[in-house]
Amino acid sequence: RKEVEQDPGPFNVPEGATVAFNCTYSNSASQSFFWYRQDCRKEPKLLMSVYSSGNEDGRFTAQLNRASQYISLLIRDSKLSDSATYLCAVRGSARQLTFGSGTQLTVLP
Amino acid sequence: GAVVSQHPSWVICKSGTSVKIECRSLDFQATTMFWYRQFPKQSLMLMATSNEGSKATYEQGVEKDKFLINHASLTLSTLTVTSAHPEDSSFYICSAKERTSTDTQYFGPGTRLTVL
Numbered sequence: 001r002k003e004v005e006q007d008p009g010p011f012n013v014p015e016g017a018t019v020a021f022n023c024t025y026s027n028s029a030s031q032s033f034f035w036y037r038q039d040c041r042k043e044p045k046l047l048m049s050v051y052s053s054g055n056e057d058g059r060f061t062a063q064l065n066r067a068s069q070y071i072s073l074l075i076r077d078s079k080l081s082d083s084a085t086y087l088c089a090v091r092g093s094a095r096q097l098t099f100g101s102g103t104q105l106t107v108l109p
Numbered sequence: 110g111a112v113v114s115q116h117p118s119w120v121i122c123k124s125g126t127s128v129k130i131e132c133r134s135l136d137f138q139a140t141t142m143f144w145y146r147q148f149p150k151q152s153l154m155l156m157a158t159s160n161e162g163s164k165a166t167y168e169q170g171v172e173k174d175k176f177l178i179n180h181a182s183l184t185l186s187t188l189t190v191t192s193a194h195p196e197d198s199s200f201y202i203c204s205a206k207e208r209t210s211t212d213t214q215y216f217g218p219g220t221r222l223t224v225l
Contacts, residue, residue: 008150043202043216044153087152096143097204097214101152 003027004090006100014108017078021103023088024070032091033064035073037084038102044087047073078107111137113205115217122193123225129189130220132203138183139205143214144176147200159186183208193224 006023013019025033033050048055050062050071061074071088085102092098112135122128132142140161145153157178159165165178177189186205190197200221204214 004152041200041219041221043219045216095141096155096158098155099152 002101003098004088004100006088006103008101008103010104010106012106012108013078015078015080017107018074018076019078019105020075021073021086021088021105022070023072023100024068025088025090025098026069027090027092028066028069030069030090030092033062033071034089034091034097035060035062035071036087036089036099038087039084044099047086075105078105080107080109083107111135111205111207111213111215113139113203113215113217115201115203115220117220118218119221119223121223121225124194125192127189127191128193128222129187130201130203130222132186132188132205132217134184134205134207134215137205137215138208139186140183140208141206142180142186143204143206144178144186144188145202145204147202147219153202156188190222193222195224198222198224 035047036044037047038044050064054063059076063072083106085104087102088100089097114133116131142159144156147153156171157165157167159178159180161180167173180186202219203217
């Protein structure tokens with residue numbers, strides 16, 4: 001079983017739609033959780049950290065469910081510029097980041 | 110914000126040659142740098158963790174004699190792909206962790222290696 005699993009998609013949604021991604025992790029001792037955005041042929045860029053209480057940044061909401069070991073990302077009112085691959089990442093006690101395989105999102109006009 | 114650079118951004122080489130990729134933290138000191146590899150449509154896979162002044166720690170399945178890592182200063186780590194073969198063609202990305210930070214990693218722009 002992979003340490004971090006994501007639905008690869010692709011998700012094709014119209015502009016203005018709400019879309020949600022989930023990510024599950026296998027190591028219950030994982031300590032920190034993140035969502036990254038990666039554009040084609042570019043490096044990943046940190047979108048937001050994920051906290052137990054849930055956190056929001058504009059149109060983006062991230063949540064963590066430790067009991068079920070999954071994190072989620074909700075994008076509201078999606079824009080064309082949101083088209084990218086979204087990677088979840090988990091950090092364990094060894095302080096290393098483990099990435100999911102990414103979920104591809106295409107927002108259509 | 111903190112900036113990490115990589116050089117070269119892309120390289121094409123013949124099979125059997127060695128390629129060196131540099132990762133630099135431009136405006137901060139990085140005690141730890143990480144090297145990742147990403148094949149098309151796959152995730153970033155950690156290859157090794159490099160601590161300044163000490164030997165790198167390689168992940169399982171990564172050949173340390175093939176992927177030589179040197180982290181001689183707080184702002185520079187290098188990855189040398191020795192005797193590269195077509196299957197080594199990939200996107201190599203480094204990230205650096207600030208000396209004063211416990212969690213924040215900053216990614217370089219990546220190096221695309223194509224071995225003919």
